[in-house]
Amino acid sequence: MADEAIATATAAGDGATSNPLREGLSADRITSPCSAVFFGASGDLFKRMLLPAVYSMRLNGTLPADFALVGFARTAYDDDGFRTYCKKQLDLFMPPESKPQGALWDDFARRISYITADFNDTRHFVDLKNRLAQNDRDFGTSGNHLFYLSTPPPVFPEIIKHLKKAGLEQDPEGWTRIVVEKPFGTDLESARTLQRAIEAVFPENEIYRIDHYLGKEPVQDIIALRFANTIFEPIWNRNYIQNVQITSAESLGVEERGGYYDHAGALRDMIQNHVINLLALVAMEAPISADADDIRNEKYKVLSAVAVPSHADVWTMSARGQYGPGTIDGRAVKGYRGEDDVAPDSNTETFAAAKVFIENWRWAGVPFYLRSGKRLPRKVSEIAVTFKPIPHRFYGDSTDRIEPNVLVIKIEPDEGISMRFEAKVPGPKEHIRSVYMDFSYGTGFGVQSPPAYERLIGDAIQGDQTLFTRWDAVERAWEIVTPLLEVWQNTKDFAFPNYAAGSQGPEGAKKLFSDWRHL
Amino acid sequence: MSLDIASVQDQLLASYRDRGCDANVSTMTIAVFFENPAIGELARDRIRMLASKHPSRVMVLDGSAPETVHRVDGCDWIELGVRESGPEMLRAAVASLRLADAPVVLLWAAPGLGNDPRFDSLAQDAQTIVYNSSLLDSGRDALRELVSYVGNHPQLPIADIAYLRLAPWQECVAIFFDGKAVAELRDLEHIEIACGSDPEALYMLGWLASRLAWTPSAADAFVNSTGKRVAFSIDRQGEPRRILRIALSSSQSTFVAEVDREQATIHLSVTGSSEHGARYRAIENPGIPALLERAILWGQDDRLFAAALEAAGKILNEGER
Numbered sequence: 001m002a003d004e005a006i007a008t009a010t011a012a013g014d015g016a017t018s019n020p021l022r023e024g025l026s027a028d029r030i031t032s033p034c035s036a037v038f039f040g041a042s043g044d045l046f047k048r049m050l051l052p053a054v055y056s057m058r059l060n061g062t063l064p065a066d067f068a069l070v071g072f073a074r075t076a077y078d079d080d081g082f083r084t085y086c087k088k089q090l091d092l093f094m095p096p097e098s099k100p101q102g103a104l105w106d107d108f109a110r111r112i113s114y115i116t117a118d119f120n121d122t123r124h125f126v127d128l129k130n131r132l133a134q135n136d137r138d139f140g141t142s143g144n145h146l147f148y149l150s151t152p153p154p155v156f157p158e159i160i161k162h163l164k165k166a167g168l169e170q171d172p173e174g175w176t177r178i179v180v181e182k183p184f185g186t187d188l189e190s191a192r193t194l195q196r197a198i199e200a201v202f203p204e205n206e207i208y209r210i211d212h213y214l215g216k217e218p219v220q221d222i223i224a225l226r227f228a229n230t231i232f233e234p235i236w237n238r239n240y241i242q243n244v245q246i247t248s249a250e251s252l253g254v255e256e257r258g259g260y261y262d263h264a265g266a267l268r269d270m271i272q273n274h275v276i277n278l279l280a281l282v283a284m285e286a287p288i289s290a291d292a293d294d295i296r297n298e299k300y301k302v303l304s305a306v307a308v309p310s311h312a313d314v315w316t317m318s319a320r321g322q323y324g325p326g327t328i329d330g331r332a333v334k335g336y337r338g339e340d341d342v343a344p345d346s347n348t349e350t351f352a353a354a355k356v357f358i359e360n361w362r363w364a365g366v367p368f369y370l371r372s373g374k375r376l377p378r379k380v381s382e383i384a385v386t387f388k389p390i391p392h393r394f395y396g397d398s399t400d401r402i403e404p405n406v407l408v409i410k411i412e413p414d415e416g417i418s419m420r421f422e423a424k425v426p427g428p429k430e431h432i433r434s435v436y437m438d439f440s441y442g443t444g445f446g447v448q449s450p451p452a453y454e455r456l457i458g459d460a461i462q463g464d465q466t467l468f469t470r471w472d473a474v475e476r477a478w479e480i481v482t483p484l485l486e487v488w489q490n491t492k493d494f495a496f497p498n499y500a501a502g503s504q505g506p507e508g509a510k511k512l513f514s515d516w517r518h519l
Numbered sequence: 520m521s522l523d524i525a526s527v528q529d530q531l532l533a534s535y536r537d538r539g540c541d542a543n544v545s546t547m548t549i550a551v552f553f554e555n556p557a558i559g560e561l562a563r564d565r566i567r568m569l570a571s572k573h574p575s576r577v578m579v580l581d582g583s584a585p586e587t588v589h590r591v592d593g594c595d596w597i598e599l600g601v602r603e604s605g606p607e608m609l610r611a612a613v614a615s616l617r618l619a620d621a622p623v624v625l626l627w628a629a630p631g632l633g634n635d636p637r638f639d640s641l642a643q644d645a646q647t648i649v650y651n652s653s654l655l656d657s658g659r660d661a662l663r664e665l666v667s668y669v670g671n672h673p674q675l676p677i678a679d680i681a682y683l684r685l686a687p688w689q690e691c692v693a694i695f696f697d698g699k700a701v702a703e704l705r706d707l708e709h710i711e712i713a714c715g716s717d718p719e720a721l722y723m724l725g726w727l728a729s730r731l732a733w734t735p736s737a738a739d740a741f742v743n744s745t746g747k748r749v750a751f752s753i754d755r756q757g758e759p760r761r762i763l764r765i766a767l768s769s770s771q772s773t774f775v776a777e778v779d780r781e782q783a784t785i786h787l788s789v790t791g792s793s794e795h796g797a798r799y800r801a802i803e804n805p806g807i808p809a810l811l812e813r814a815i816l817w818g819q820d821d822r823l824f825a826a827a828l829e830a831a832g833k834i835l836n837e838g839e840r
Contacts, residue, residue, distance in 0.1 A: 018701060019693060019696045019697050019701050019704075020701075020704065020730050020731065021689070021692060021693040021696055021704070021727075021730050021731075022693050022697070023730070023823070024821070024822075024823040025686070025689055025690060025693060033697070033698075058801070059801050060801070061687065061690070061800055061801055065694045065787065065798045065800065066697075066798070102781060102783050102784065103779055103781070103783060103784045103786070103799055104783065104784050104799055104801055107784075107797070107798070107799040138796060139796060140698070140795060140796070142698065
């Protein structure tokens with residue numbers, strides 16, 4: 001049997017999957033060798049998130065043994081200079097026990113190289129091709145190439161075009177995959193244009209549209225909660241659920257991202273991707289398997305059932321806001337229009353809320369409230385499922401309010417699940433009070449969730465697209481928000497700023513839904 | 520002398536009430552048995568770490584302490600002296616004090632398996648049993664006992680920490696044969712393992728033998744499926760339970776994985792026709808809590824382990840001839 005396996009592997013020459021010693025070894029180790037190319041490697045995302053994620057994978061053994069990293073960006077470095085830059089960033093952004101040092105760092109460093117590049121010059125992509133071939137020879141990366149686009153989005157089409165021109169869209173020896181950072185387009189048309197540019201070069205099964213929210217453990221746990229338990233699914237429908245509130249709130253302002261944010265706004269920055277992805281996970285039907293396409297089929301199906309509001313409905317189905325000066329954590333903070341790189345008369349929303357309905361058998365008539373904003377009282381991302389009130393009241397003191405049950409999936413911070421239910425207060429009277437049953441990942445499993453980027457980069461190397469968004473879902477998400485975008489863009493809100501930093505958001509959102517969960 | 524189980528149950532109730540132990544996540548009941556107090560202290564320490572990640576009811580069955588010792592620490596930590604308790608009494612204690620519905624994990628941290636009726640008794644109600652054949656210096660004997668016991672109880676849901684400890688080294692060896700070098704697997708001629716204790720080396724050999732269809736043919740050799748001899752040697756050096764070096768030689772190449780001088784990384788090198796640039800992997804000497812976790816989550820029905828154990832047993836038998 002073993003000999004047959006060896007003979008087969010030899011004939012196929014395909015390595016890892018036919019290696020009989022691989023069978024049964026822990027699946028969290030990535031065996032597929034590769035070179036990962038980071039476009040925009042001198043930028044903020046690379047140094048804060050991507051590089052630490054990759055190095056952490058090296059430390060915990062999940063990175064392939066045969067691996068190389070190529071930085072590709074405009075800032076001028078030679079290989080050694082970029083290695084020094086990477087070490088400096090890792091010293092800054094890795095925890096103390098994981099700082100780069102010793103033989104492991106030396107080995108990692110020699111696998112790092114850099115190309116100072118103009119994204120519009122094919123010659124630099126030919127240099128990249130040569131470098132990848134060199135990596136194949138020096139580090140056994142086997143013609144497997146992961147291209148990670150972490151540049152500003154306007155550059156994506158240029159990079160893709162030149163990858164094709166340089167003959168890098170596929171390698172006869174191995175696989176090629178492209179990771180595309182969000183935002184995927186700035187509206188429906190630009191997303192379609194970007195998609196056309198990508199699909200002209202790469203097939204869908206090689207495109208990994210990243211939304212790092214999907215790599216967060218509690219987001220993945222939504223699937224476990226719904227489909228690894230029997231108690232929730234029977235009541236997960238219009239018969240028992242009153243409404244669903246999906247919130248992604250931040251107490252931070254735009255920080256150093258004013259230039260980007262003033263052209264984006266809350267709807268593009270959060271609702272179109274993170275929040276709608278959460279909506280899909282919480283509302284989709286049970287997939288027939290855990291296969292990436294089975295899950296993504298269900299996500300698309302439920303999004304395609306979301307009713308797109310008409311332009312006329314936008315004002316009754318949504319609310320927008322922009323923060324003015326206020327107080328957060330006892331500290332005075334300036335208003336949005338006073339932030340760096342923000343126009344003093346900006347019409348950009350820093351708060352967006354929408355009510356949507358899913359027109360299918362399961363969810364007909366159940367409102368889904370989507371909310372995201374900056375400079376709200378605290379950072380919180382959660383999905384709150386409010387169940388219908390009891391049908392008939394016969395118990396409890398008449399002065400007691402009987403609250404509906406609420407199941408809250410807490411994504412950050414305090415990742416976990418909370419259930420509100422009613423209980424009798426001990427004593428001779430029939431008083432009712434709400435109590436909470438809490439599960440916290442921190443205390444429940446005593447571990448911190450692994451960083452999302454590690455999970456997602458690992459999945460991309462392994463070819464697992466489950467946690468990446470397929471084009472049909474991206475396009476549908478743009479379709480859902482397009483009427484809001486168009487109406488908001490074309491209508492200046494003279495009431496801006498209309499909520500104080502640190503408040504619960506604009507009054508208009510309260511009118512949209514009087515029972516918003518308090519932040 | 521009998522155990523006062525009712526008193527422990529009262530203490531548990533009082534503990535929940537007085538300490539305000541909230542409803543919490545509970546994943547299992549862990550029962551640990553030992554006779555050596557020093558091993559007991561180590562076991563307590565490791566289980567505390569494990570239970571902090573997987574909230575559990577813990578029953579410390581202290582074979583060195585008298586039955587007068589019975590107390591509840593915290594909300595779910597039970598200490599029981601069981602020095603004179605017989606097999607049925609131990610089993611009854613676990614049955615009475617375990618969490619209903621949650622699985623029972625038995626950590627057996629004492630010498631002897633088949634010749635100790637207390638193990639037999641406790642094993643009957645355990646969904647997972649964790650053993651450590653290299654816990655004591657008598658590693659070969661402990662492994663032999665395990666082979667024998669599992670031979671008589673093939674369905675036993677048992678995992679051996681000594682085998683689980685091999686995982687990073689299995690990965691290193693597997694890396695050598697990803698790609699075209701896989702062809703050299705059928706041409707291997709010699710295996711050398713430098714290790715601080717025997718069970719890990721025997722498991723590594725057993726794993727290779729079971730994966731590659733080698734049959735033990737002498738105290739220091741296998742024959743492969745084409746009848747060719749594959750010699751092996753075990754060099755005892757370094758700290759117990761730590762592998763220092765594994766070298767595999769074929770007629771064309773030599774594959775070496777070894778710990779570097781600073782004991783911080785494993786250096787992988789290949790010379791000969793499959794020559795490959797140096798590779799390094801972070802040393803993963805997973806602590807006992809991490810190994811216990813693996814044993815509980817994945818260890819109890821591991822057919823690769825079963826095959827490696829069986830092959831290790833045959834290697835031991837050849838050594839006795």
